[in-house]
Structure formats: C-alpha cells, structure tokens
Amino acid sequence: MTRKRTISKKNLRFRRYRKVNKLISQRRNEVLNEIQLEDDTQRVSQLNMFNMNEPKLNESIGSWVKSHGITTRAVNDLLRLMNKAGVAQLPKDYRTLMKTPKTMEIVEKAGGKYWYNGIERNLQLIFSKLNENISIKLNFNMDGLPVFKSSQCVFWPILSSIHKMPHIRPMIISIWCGMKKPNNLTEYLEPFVIELKRLMQNGIWVNGYHIAIAFRCCICDSPARAFIKGTVNFNHTNGCQKCKVTGSKSAEAKRMYYAEIGCSPRTDIEFRNREHSSHHKERSVLEELEIDMIKAFPTSDPLHLFELGIMKRLLKVWLFGDVGYGRKWLKIDIVQINTLLRDMNKDKPREIHRSIRCLDDFKFWKGTEFRSFLLYYGIAVLKNYLPEDVYRHFLILVCATTICYTDVYRVFLPLSKIWFSRYIENYADIYGIHSIGSNVHLLNHVCDDVEMFGNLNDISTYAFENRLNFLKLRLKQPNLPLEQISRRIVELSLDYDDFYSCSIKNVAFPQYKHSEIRDGTQIFKEIIINGDCTFSSKRIADSWILTYSLEIFQFKYVMSTGNAVHVYGTPVPRLENFFTYPLSSSLLNIFKSDGKSETNLMSFNLNEIKAKMLRLKSCDDFVFIPLLHTLKK
Missing domain, CATH: 2.30.30 (SH3 type barrels.)
Structure with a gap:
C-alpha cells in the first residue's frame, strides 16, 4: 500500500520562495548581461566617435594648450594618459600636436641671437580671408624687455600694429635676445628695414587682392627712441628729439633741466644732413626709409609721458618733497587721502578696470592707476590737500591733457597748446627750474603730435606693452629663451582667433x-x-x-x-x-x-x-x- 506523502504548509511556502528566488536570480542575470552588452556597445560607439573626430579633438586640445599656456611636459603627460586609456589615437608628443617647426632660423647678430618673423608673413595670416583691395598704415614699436628677474637676459622685439584696426593685436616682427641691448644698430634693424622698404613700394597680394602699406609712425619710450634713431639720450644737453633746446645741469639737484620755451624745431633735412652733430651718435638705417625722421617719431606716448612720467613725478614730490618744494603732505593728509581713494573705489564703474591703491602702495602703481588719477580722481581728491596755487596749476595740466585724450574736444586744441606752455612756465615757480626735466619739456610738443596723428590714444604704447607681457608669459624655463618664444609664436600664429584677434565675436549691440x-x-x-x-x-x-x-x-x-x-x-x-x-x-x-x-x-x-x-x-x-x-x- 502506497503511503501518501503529505507536505506541510511551512514546507510549501519554503519551496515557493526558492522557486521565486531562482526566477528573480535568472532575470537579474539576464538584465545584467543586457546592461553589460549595452555598456560595451556604447563604449565602442564612443571610441568610434573619438576615432572619427580625431582631427577635431587634436584641434580642441591644441586650442586649450594655447589659451592656458600649458607646459610641454604637462601636455606630453596628458597625451600619454589619454593614449593609454584608449580614448583616442592622439599624437604622442607636444610637437606633433602643436605642429611645432623642427628648426628655427635663429642667427648670431648684434652681440646676441636674432629671430626674424617678418611683416609679410604676419599680414598674410591676418588677411587670409581678404576679398577686396585695401590700404593700411602701420605703427611700429621697439623696446627692451627684461626676461627674468634673476638674469640680465633681455629681449628687444620689433612690434607692429595696424592703424584703425584695434581688434587686431600687434604683430611680432622680430626678436633680438642678449645680455644687454644690441651692440650694432644696423645689424639689428637691417632685415626689418629691407622688408619694410619693399612693402612700402610694392605692397603685398593676398587671395588675388592688393594691400598697399604705409609707414605711419614709430611709437617708443624716450631711451628706445634715441637708440633706434642713433641720437644722444633724452637727458643729454641736446637730447630733445623735436626741438633744438639746450639743457643745463643743476648742481644742486644733480639733474638736467630744459627751461627754454619756443625753441626752433628740428627738421628732417637737418637731421639727415647732420647739421647739429652734437645731437647724433651714429647713422640709423631707418634713414633709408621714405619717412620724416622727426615727425614720424611722436614723443607724446601717454603711458610714458603723462602717466609713468609727469603724474608719477608729481605724486612723488607731494608725498616725499623735493629740492625747492617743501610743502609735502603730512601723515594725517595721506591717511585721509587713502580713505577717500578707498571710498571712491567702491563707486568705480566697470569701465575703469583697475582700482587705485592707497598712497602707501604708490611705488607699485600701474600706468592705468596714474591715468585714472590724472583724468578723473585727482581733481576731486586733491582739492583740499594741495595749496591753492599748486591745485590751480594741476588743473591746467588736467584740462590740457583731457583735451588731447579725445577727438570730441579737438576744437580746444589751440587752448591746450597755450596751457601746456603756461604749465611749464609755472612749473619753475612752484617746483624749481631744475625740475623741468625731459618729460615736462616734451609737453611743448604734445599738441603737434595730436594734430598730426590724432588723440593720445592713437599714439599709445599700451597695446605694445600688453604684447610684451604676452611674450614673458610664454616662457616656461630659463634655457634657450629665444628658441622657446619663437616656437610658441609660430604655433600660436596658426590660429588667427587665438593669436591676432582681440574682438568680441558675433555680438550685436545694444x-x-x-x-x-x-x-x-x-x-x-x-x-x-x-x-x-x-x-x-x-x-x-x-x-x-x-x-x-x-x-x-x-x-x-x-x-x-x-x-x-x-x-x-x-x-x-x-x-x-x-x-x-x-x-x-x-x-x-x-x-x-x-x-x-x-x-x-x-x-x-x-x-x-x-x-x-x-x-x-x-x-x-x-x-x-x-x-x-x-x-x-
């Protein structure tokens, strides 16, 4: 007789539970397999996507490197990691990614190393999309640039900007590198003069369209201007580049001063004929160009003449006093002026990018801070902190300078000329005749430069100084600085937007x-x-x-x-x-x-x-x- 097996309710629930768990486990494995398959498919798809867009990815990484100045070693490490991870088949080396030239034409010249980039090469890149004939005027700048704080190494670049095209950054034409300034002026300038002379005569052709090229002016500070023209320095007895004033040496203040006003101007013919031999040191190769050797070299660069020159000198005298001026500010005056400056900075509009620091940090002020003080803050701050005659004298400078800073006030330019002369005359009474140095004397010639070239912003070195700072930031190590910077320039110049353009793209106003x-x-x-x-x-x-x-x-x-x-x-x-x-x-x-x-x-x-x-x-x-x-x- 067969015994019928009975199953308790407890065992029945247990069996059902195991069966359900088994089904859940099977389904879970199926789902996990499906997810893994999807992940693998998606990964393959992503890898294929990267492989298909390798040129675009290379370009994006290269643009990132240029924008942030990433070092060569850091880029090589990044490329190695990305290639190891299989993200894409990227170049293995920085030089391949950035299309760095294998060799650079760097030669020994003028006591140092010299790299010539060229005017035409820059213009070809800038106007690569040209579709009409145009005429351009070029501004030029030469100046010394200390490369490192702990070395005497210095760059002497030749830069150029295109007049009336502020959206295009200055071009880097050449760079000389050595332990001091070039010891042979002709060797330094000759390649530049030869090419510029040809371009002024023939122009260049881009995309079948002609670009006519003219020399507008050469904008430099006083030492560089004297150097490239082959004349004596600005503080020499016959150092003025514009007129035949004769300086005198002050034994008390131990400086050269130029008290005469209305001296006869220098002329291009007299300059080329060496009619005033005491003004010359050597013949400059720039004389081979068809330019006016006097008028084509403005002396009224606002950065060096007004801001780092006269305004800085005035504040220094008011703060610390000087021979012949005994009315320097008291400590309480300085504290109160500092409070005013701090309060005014709180109400600074966004167009004034740099706040003015306190007078305690005066020696660290930048040119834009002196500019803001001269044109805006000074008349409000100084009203109660200068003697009346000194404040009125300062107002003459402010009004005359303001007129020259904008074309809107051009109708007042004859008044500005009179006021600059009056300012120089009164300067001797307030600060002493020995204080009429080169910068104060050059106020005689500001209005002549403005009449010829436009307002002071059109003959400013601010754009060039910013470009010089760009050069320093691209150096990553002290070895072979010229080789480094020349390669970085070639790499960057391949991308117009990164290297030349400084305009806001595709933005409509208002x-x-x-x-x-x-x-x-x-x-x-x-x-x-x-x-x-x-x-x-x-x-x-x-x-x-x-x-x-x-x-x-x-x-x-x-x-x-x-x-x-x-x-x-x-x-x-x-x-x-x-x-x-x-x-x-x-x-x-x-x-x-x-x-x-x-x-x-x-x-x-x-x-x-x-x-x-x-x-x-x-x-x-x-x-x-x-x-x-x-x-x-």
Whole structure:
C-alpha cells in the first residue's frame, strides 16, 4: 500500500520562495548581461566617435594648450594618459600636436641671437580671408624687455600694429635676445628695414587682392627712441628729439633741466644732413626709409609721458618733497587721502578696470592707476590737500591733457597748446627750474603730435606693452629663451582667433539684461551700449548718463518698443561748474551737484546719450566727470 506523502504548509511556502528566488536570480542575470552588452556597445560607439573626430579633438586640445599656456611636459603627460586609456589615437608628443617647426632660423647678430618673423608673413595670416583691395598704415614699436628677474637676459622685439584696426593685436616682427641691448644698430634693424622698404613700394597680394602699406609712425619710450634713431639720450644737453633746446645741469639737484620755451624745431633735412652733430651718435638705417625722421617719431606716448612720467613725478614730490618744494603732505593728509581713494573705489564703474591703491602702495602703481588719477580722481581728491596755487596749476595740466585724450574736444586744441606752455612756465615757480626735466619739456610738443596723428590714444604704447607681457608669459624655463618664444609664436600664429584677434565675436549691440515685467510691459535694468559702455540700475556707479542737452540722469531701466529704444531715468538737479580756471568745467562736461537725483521719472531716446559719467564725492558735493572713451561728438 502506497503511503501518501503529505507536505506541510511551512514546507510549501519554503519551496515557493526558492522557486521565486531562482526566477528573480535568472532575470537579474539576464538584465545584467543586457546592461553589460549595452555598456560595451556604447563604449565602442564612443571610441568610434573619438576615432572619427580625431582631427577635431587634436584641434580642441591644441586650442586649450594655447589659451592656458600649458607646459610641454604637462601636455606630453596628458597625451600619454589619454593614449593609454584608449580614448583616442592622439599624437604622442607636444610637437606633433602643436605642429611645432623642427628648426628655427635663429642667427648670431648684434652681440646676441636674432629671430626674424617678418611683416609679410604676419599680414598674410591676418588677411587670409581678404576679398577686396585695401590700404593700411602701420605703427611700429621697439623696446627692451627684461626676461627674468634673476638674469640680465633681455629681449628687444620689433612690434607692429595696424592703424584703425584695434581688434587686431600687434604683430611680432622680430626678436633680438642678449645680455644687454644690441651692440650694432644696423645689424639689428637691417632685415626689418629691407622688408619694410619693399612693402612700402610694392605692397603685398593676398587671395588675388592688393594691400598697399604705409609707414605711419614709430611709437617708443624716450631711451628706445634715441637708440633706434642713433641720437644722444633724452637727458643729454641736446637730447630733445623735436626741438633744438639746450639743457643745463643743476648742481644742486644733480639733474638736467630744459627751461627754454619756443625753441626752433628740428627738421628732417637737418637731421639727415647732420647739421647739429652734437645731437647724433651714429647713422640709423631707418634713414633709408621714405619717412620724416622727426615727425614720424611722436614723443607724446601717454603711458610714458603723462602717466609713468609727469603724474608719477608729481605724486612723488607731494608725498616725499623735493629740492625747492617743501610743502609735502603730512601723515594725517595721506591717511585721509587713502580713505577717500578707498571710498571712491567702491563707486568705480566697470569701465575703469583697475582700482587705485592707497598712497602707501604708490611705488607699485600701474600706468592705468596714474591715468585714472590724472583724468578723473585727482581733481576731486586733491582739492583740499594741495595749496591753492599748486591745485590751480594741476588743473591746467588736467584740462590740457583731457583735451588731447579725445577727438570730441579737438576744437580746444589751440587752448591746450597755450596751457601746456603756461604749465611749464609755472612749473619753475612752484617746483624749481631744475625740475623741468625731459618729460615736462616734451609737453611743448604734445599738441603737434595730436594734430598730426590724432588723440593720445592713437599714439599709445599700451597695446605694445600688453604684447610684451604676452611674450614673458610664454616662457616656461630659463634655457634657450629665444628658441622657446619663437616656437610658441609660430604655433600660436596658426590660429588667427587665438593669436591676432582681440574682438568680441558675433555680438550685436545694444544688449539688454535683467528683464522684468512691469504693468504688462517688459523692461530691462541693464543695457550694454557696446563693449566699453554699460548702464545698469543694479549698481549706482554704472547708472549715470550725460545727454546731449547736458543733463545728467540716473539710469533706471530701458524699454524697447518697435525700432525705438526709450531710456528712463531720474534727473540730477542743480548742475554747476566744478571749477572755472583755466576754463569753465562745463565746457569739458564736468559738473558738480549735491548728487541727489529727483524722483520724477523721465524718458529719452538711446541716441540722445552723450557719455557715461563717473560720480565722485568731493567735500559736500558730488563731481560728475565723463569717461572719455564713452564720450561722443
């Protein structure tokens, strides 16, 4: 008799549980296999994608290396890791990735090493997409550049910029490298002169279109200008490049001074004929070019003449005193001025990129800080901290310089010439005749340079100085500096956007930001007129507008309706002249007010804006000064 097996409920549940677990385990394995297959497929797909776009990936990595100045060793390590990981078949070496030339034409010349890049090669790269005949004027710059802090090694590059094309960075034509400046002027300049002479005669052809080339001017500081022209130095008895003034040596101050005003000017013919032999040291190969050896070399570079020259000298005298000037600031005065500068920096508009540091850091100030102090901050800060005669004397300098900084005030240029002469005459009375050094004397010739070349920004070395800084940043080790920098330049020049272009790409102006809906209408609390002028109600410092009707408004918002753009703001009442000597400040669009704008909202068209204003606190009032680069005619 067969016994019937009975299964308890407990065992039955256990068997069902095991069966379910088995099914779950099987399904889990199937899912994991599917996921693994998908991962493998996706990885293969990604690898195939990288392989298909290897040239583009190489280009992207190369652009990243150029933008951030990555060292050769770091790039080689990155390439090795990426190749080892199988990300893509990338080059194994930095030189292959960056297309570094195997050899560079570096020769021994003028007591050092010399690499010539060429004018035509740069122009071919810049105008590679040219589709019409054009004419260009070139500015040139030569200057010494210390390479390392712990070495006497120095670069003497030749740079060039294209006039009226500020969106193109200066070209690097050649670089000389040695332990001091070139010991043979002809060897240093000859390759440059030979090519420039040919280009001035024939121009160049790009894509079947002709580029006519002209020499505009050579912009250098005083020592470099004397060197390349083969003349005596700027502090020599006959050192002036523009006139025949004779300097005198002050035994007390131990410096050369130039007290005469209105001396007869030098001429190109007299220069070439050596009619004043005491002015010359050697004959410059630049004389082979068809240029005016006097007028083509402006002496009014604002960076070295006004900012690092006269303004720096004035602050140094006011801070520390000088022979013949015993009215230096007291310690309490310096503390109060520092407080004013700190407060003014809080209200600095975004167009003034560098804040002015305290007077305690005066010796570390950059050129742009001296520029801001001369053109904007000085008249408000110094009013209560200089004797009246010294302050009025400073106002003469500010007004004359402001006129020369913009074409808007060109009608006042004859006045500026008179004021510069008056400034030099009074300089002797205030600071002593021995203080009329080379920079102060060169104020006699500023207006002549402005008449010939345009405002001071058109003969500035700022763009060239920035390019020199670029050269230093590309050096990664002290060995073979010229070989390093020449290779980096060739690598970078293959990409126009990375090396030559400094413009904002594909940006249309005006731009509107920070939108709101008010009463059913869209408004914007910020408007960018162009890359150098922005109005915003988010920051008080960016909200001050000058209109052509000579009214000042505090910007609130902007509204765009159809083709018209309406700006809304509250007016600033009771505008008055901030000073009346040597002219009424309102003629230079400088006003004072209690700074409290009215509450009534007014509107005007966008094209009625004349300038953006800087508001500074001065005593119990506010002074409003136009930012010169935003000023429109």
